[in-house]
Amino acid sequence: MESTGRDPVKGGEPVIVVEGLTARFGEVTVLEEVSFGVHRGEILCFVGGSGCGKSTLLKHVIGLIRPAAGKVWVDGVDIAAGGEKELNAIRKKIGVLFQSDALLASMTLGENVGLPLEGLMGLSRETMELIVRMKLGMVNLSGYENHYPAELSGGMRKRGGLARAMVLDPQILFFDEPSAGLDPINTAELEALIREINIGLGTTIIIVSHQVELVLRLADRIMLIDRAAKGIIATGTPAELRVSATDPRVRDFLFRPGGVPEEG
């Protein structure tokens, strides 16, 4: 029987399975033979230094880039092999908050958030407006529906981007560097929102970040990507990695005394 809402069991059946993914740009191989699974309802964070291939991995999983080799199953559909039709069906089940928020500048915040609803048949204007207001309320942006993105602060735009990403209640939400350009207060607000969405809606959350502190606070599971290894070098819960990781690269990146590692 179908469960009420999303499956609450973290560590349940995998909603994303990646097998032998190789990402290549021309002659340069960024990721090689990467395999992992994402469980329904969990918060999974990919971490690694700049240029290690985190965002590339994300773009492969959301179907923006086709892999040079390997398979990417999202909710049972191989998006690496599927056509545009299959990809579009899968895209309705996912939401993405891009690093730059990616709100369309020529539209108001309300129009931006309501954009994914426009393709749905039989939805009245009143319902669409109420859904937009509800989502803006969820991200603490009530009343800002008639403002343009340029009139909002960086943190507000980010939350606006999140409202748009979750307007269709996607099963999976992707965040690319969610705290980029945000001050600690806005970062904390966004972090609380991510947690609320995960618990309240049961949404599977995948975060790509190099902000180790944020990742250690939020993640159910962490995967560390290494540029030289061209893949994942460690997987586990923050507690597991803290206790059992012996690889100096893992310890150096995640648990370096004194805080966040240098970019590079």
Next chain:
Amino acid sequence: MRKERSQPGYALRAAPAEGGEQVMHLSGRVSLEDAEELLADMVTLSDGEPAGAVHIDLAGVTYMDSAGALTLFRFEERLRREGRPCLYTGFSERVRGIMGLIDRREMFRSPLREESRPAGLVVALGDAGFKVYADFRALMTFLGDLVAAIGHLAGRPGEVRWGDVLSVMRRTGAEGFPIVALISFLIGLIIAFMSSLQLKQFGANIYVASLVSLAIIRELGPIMTAILVAGRSASAYAAEIGTMRVNEEVDALVTMGFEPIRFLAVPKLIGTVLVLPVLTLYADLFGIFGGLVVGVMMLDLTPYTYLQESQRVITLFHLLSSLLKALVFAFVVAWIGCQRGFEVRGGVEEVGAATTSAVVTSILLIVIVDSVFAVVLHYVG
């Protein structure tokens, strides 16, 4: 009396309860797909019932999304307006979590700003007038700054960024040459062909040469070249400086003690002013050559006769006035292109608008200036 409604996603059953109350049993999927239908069904089943409380039993709900929860709240809001309480029973932790995410007070709050509506004709005309005035002021202010910068650098030629001037000359001149040459050649060819159709009837083939030469040198050479350079270079200047503003590169120049107009606009102005007259000369030559091809191939003129007739009608005054026009057009292209770039204040979307505006405004000003030239040169010549 028991009443029922169902859709592919959900089933709704209503039954009267004691004290004029009503119980609604909702089961299945309560989601965005059936949101409109569910609200309509709930309203239908509750209408005409005694004004008692409505109990909504959610025990049979297998799935609920936020749009589904919103539908329940909308129904509740409707009952509240009728003075009927709404109570939920049998909801799971999951449904409670989803419903708890929605802040109903915030949702029904008025926007901080009213939706902008199209202004009336009078207001729109007034706004347009103010915009034109503000634009004119901005253009004139920038012109003043530009002239001041040139005045400053005139006494200090060593401060001019000559490397940038050469780069502008290469991009505007050398790289623009092929398209200018091709278009001028084709324009000359078209004028010669079209005029020959008429002049042939009177046996006045030879006048095709004078018509083409005069039209190209006095009008079409300078204006076509200027329009092409406006399309290629004014847009490029606006995009380059606009992007630099968005990326705070202009602010960085200021903090390093550079004056942005001297640093960015003056080299573009000098480069364009130096190169546009040369391009115009080439355009004149290729235009005449285009006419010559038609004259030789269709009108049985010899190249010598054609060129001799062209030489007869072209005076030094025509050539100099053509070059003078090119100089002024070059100034207009650089002035407008740079001004539109510096005008960018917001994000990248403004760069696109500035680029378009640079091309449109420079072409408009080129045509206006050309009209002034036409009148003045008529009396001077």
